[in-house]
Amino acid sequence: MTIGRYNGGLNARIFVKLILSVLGVLVVALTAVDFLVSRVTDRNYRDGLREELLEKCYMLASSGAALTQDRVPEVAKQGAARLTIVDAKGTVLADSEANPARMENHLQRPEIARALMGEAGFATRHSPTIGVDFLYVAVPYGQSGGALRLAVPVSKIAQRVDDVRGKVLWATLLGFIPSILLAALFSRHVSHRLASIIEYAGKLSQGDFAARLRDTRHDELGVLSNKLNETGSKLEQMVQELEREHSELEKLERIRKDFVINVSHELRTPLASIQGYTETLLDGAIDDPAHNVKFLGIIRQNAERLARLTADLLALSRIELGRQKFQFGSYNANQLIEENTDSMRPISDKKKIDLLVEYTDPEIEVYCDSEAVHQILSNLIDNAVKYTPEGGWIKVGAKATRVGEPVRFYVEDSGTGIPPAELPRLFERFYRVDKARSRELGGTGLGLAIVKHLTKAQGGEVGVESVVNKGSTFWFTLPDHDIGKPESEPVQSQFITP
Ligand SMILES: Nc1ncnc2c1ncn2[C@@H]1O[C@H](COP(=O)(O)OP(=O)(O)OP(=O)(O)O)[C@@H](O)[C@H]1O
Ligand SMILES: [Mg+2]
Numbered sequence: 285m286t287i288g289r290y291n292g293g294l295n296a297r298i299f300v301k302l303i304l305s306v307l308g309v310l311v312v313a314l315t316a317v318d319f320l321v322s323r324v325t326d327r328n329y330r331d332g333l334r335e336e337l338l339e340k341c342y343m344l345a346s347s348g349a350a351l352t353q354d355r356v357p358e359v360a361k362q363g364a365a366r367l368t369i370v371d372a373k374g375t376v377l378a379d380s381e382a383n384p385a386r387m388e389n390h391l392q393r394p395e396i397a398r399a400l401m402g403e404a405g406f407a408t409r410h411s412p413t414i415g416v417d418f419l420y421v422a423v424p425y426g427q428s429g430g431a432l433r434l435a436v437p438v439s440k441i442a443q444r445v446d447d448v449r450g451k452v453l454w455a456t457l458l459g460f461i462p463s464i465l466l467a468a469l470f471s472r473h474v475s476h477r478l479a480s481i482i483e484y485a486g487k488l489s490q491g492d493f494a495a496r497l498r499d500t501r502h503d504e505l506g507v508l509s510n511k512l513n514e515t516g517s518k519l520e521q522m523v524q525e526l527e528r529e530h531s532e533l534e535k536l537e538r539i540r541k542d543f544v545i546n547v548s549h550e551l552r553t554p555l556a557s558i559q560g561y562t563e564t565l566l567d568g569a570i571d572d573p574a575h576n577v578k579f580l581g582i583i584r585q586n587a588e589r590l591a592r593l594t595a596d597l598l599a600l601s602r603i604e605l606g607r608q609k610f611q612f613g614s615y616n617a618n619q620l621i622e623e624n625t626d627s628m629r630p631i632s633d634k635k636k637i638d639l640l641v642e643y644t645d646p647e648i649e650v651y652c653d654s655e656a657v658h659q660i661l662s663n664l665i666d667n668a669v670k671y672t673p674e675g676g677w678i679k680v681g682a683k684a685t686r687v688g689e690p691v692r693f694y695v696e697d698s699g700t701g702i703p704p705a706e707l708p709r710l711f712e713r714f715y716r717v718d719k720a721r722s723r724e725l726g727g728t729g730l731g732l733a734i735v736k737h738l739t740k741a742q743g744g745e746v747g748v749e750s751v752v753n754k755g756s757t758f759w760f761t762l763p764d765h766d767i768g769k770p771e772s773e774p775v776q777s778q779f780i781t782p
Contacts, residue, residue: 298471298475301471303471306460306464309463313456314457318452321448321449322445326445329441330419330441333436334421340363341404341434344367344425344432345423345425351432353377353384360434361380364436365434366379366436368435369432370390370422370431370432371426371428372400372429373389374389374393374396375389379413381413382414393420396431399432399433400430402424404421404423405420405431406419406420406422408420416438417438419435419438420433420434421435422434478505480497481509481512484509496513496517543714547597550593550714550729554589554590555590557583561580565580599734600713600730603737603738603741610653610656610769611653611655611771612651612653612766613651613653614651615649615652615657617644617649617684618643618648618682620652620654620661621643621680622641624665625661625665628669631669632669635674637674637675637676637678638677639677639678639680640678642679642680642681644684650682650691651763651766652762652763657762659734660739663735664735664760665695667695668696668758670725671697671699672698672700673700676697676698677698678695678696679694679696679697680694681693681694682694684764687764688764690763691761692759692761694758694759695758696755701751701755702717702748702750702752703717707750710732711732711733714728714729714730714733715729732758739760739762741769743762744761744763745761746760
């Protein structure tokens with residue numbers, strides 16, 4: 285609405301300005317043309333008339349006709365000029381327009397004086413006899429040395445000049461009509477384009493950044509349109525970026541809330557148990573030898589769980605914030621595996637599970653922090669033991685494809701396996717396939733999250749393949765050379781992932 289009204293005004297303003305400027309040019313052109321045409325035609329006519337009169341004068345003078353007062357008016361009429369005959373003393377003998385007897389002596393007239401001297405004479409002046417301006421041409425005439433003069437009123441020249449001026453001015457005026465039409469068309473075209481630019485600017489100011497101008501010409505308005513389009517697309521990108529950041533922040537906020545809920549929940553269970561059994565003991569059970577040791581055992585178990593939970597949470601946040609110091613170095617793959625399986629053997633033996641090492645090429649080395657690898661492997665072997673029934677087996681090994689490529693470590697078990705739907709979220713904090721069972725087994729659901737973050741911090745990847753009731757294979761990779769991972773670096777990209 286506003287844009288429409290504004291454009292109307294804009295159209296009118298541009299139109300009026302252009303038309304006024306064209307009219308201004310027209311007036312200047314007409315004045316200049318008029319001035320030139322007047323001057324040039326006046327001079328041309330005057331020269332032409334003089335030549336014509338001179339010719340006529342000579343013709344009459346040489347015709348030998350007796351130019352007496354009674355003959356003069358008729359001859360003058362044929363020559364379309366006033367004819368005057370003067371004798372050698374300047375006395376007017378005959379005149380086609382006046383009575384010679386009343387006319388004064390013409391000796392002083394410059395054209396006559398010149399003719400009496402034997403040459404052609406010319407003059408333009410006011411005739412006191414007739415009362416108008418005349419162009420005079422006089423030549424010598426007759427045996428006795430007189431003069432013959434022809435004269436035409438100057439107004440005749442002015443009239444002819446005016447005729448020409450009129451025609452030229454009309455022609456000029458007509459010539460300007462196409463210019464005026466062109467100016468009107470041009471103003472319409474320009475104001476149209478300006479109107480779309482203004483409309484577009486209005487859209488931008490209202491936050492509609494998706495629209496674009498289609499003016500691709502290379503003139504100033506085209507360039508302006510391009511610049512506005514660029515501005516529009518930059519704003520659009522910025523808005524998209526902001527929206528993306530906003531949704532990322534929302535996601536982060538959701539994760540943070542989930543995390544707080546999870547942590548409180550995980551803390552509450554052992555705390556409630558500790559509180560409950562402590563109160564029972566204080567209420568008298570402490571003197572009951574049949575129960576007091578059992579209750580104290582439960583309290584210790586829950587305190588241990590709390591300690592493990594806080595230690596795991598601290599470990600995770602240390603890695604994420606880059607506070608975990610890594611000491612990178614080259615380590616033999618077989619040796620790393622062996623050290624870890626040896627330390628885990630007591631728990632696998634306890635459950636009668638075969639913990640087997642599948643040795644790889646003894647040359648294979650990996651670039652890592654051995655303590656971090658120890659944590660990764662013990663978490664994976666611990667899980668494998670937890671989720672493999674008695675009598676099962678666990679195989680730990682490493683595979684290298686090519687020099688320069690990461691080395692892949694794996695912990696394979698013949699355990700319960702994990703349903704495919706659970707696999708994508710397995711490495712999230714607190715995520716457990718069977719919460720109750722995991723808790724029963726003393727798990728907090730942080731083990732795999734720690735594995736993932738430790739692996740990433742060393743420049744590796746983690747993954748899992750599993751078949752329900754058959755077993756699972758957890759794997760992680762480590763570089764076989766120094767890839768320039770800093771000894772402590774915030775795992776920022778991980779921070780926004782659970
Ligand atoms: N080898 C495995 N076989 C079957 N399920 C497994 C195996 N390893 C992990 N899981 C499943 O993945 C879940 C997450 O493992 P994670 O190690 O993070 O937690 P947890 O073992 O329950 O507790 P924590 O390791 O903190 O003591 C487990 O609760 C379990 O459901
Ligand atoms: Mg675990």
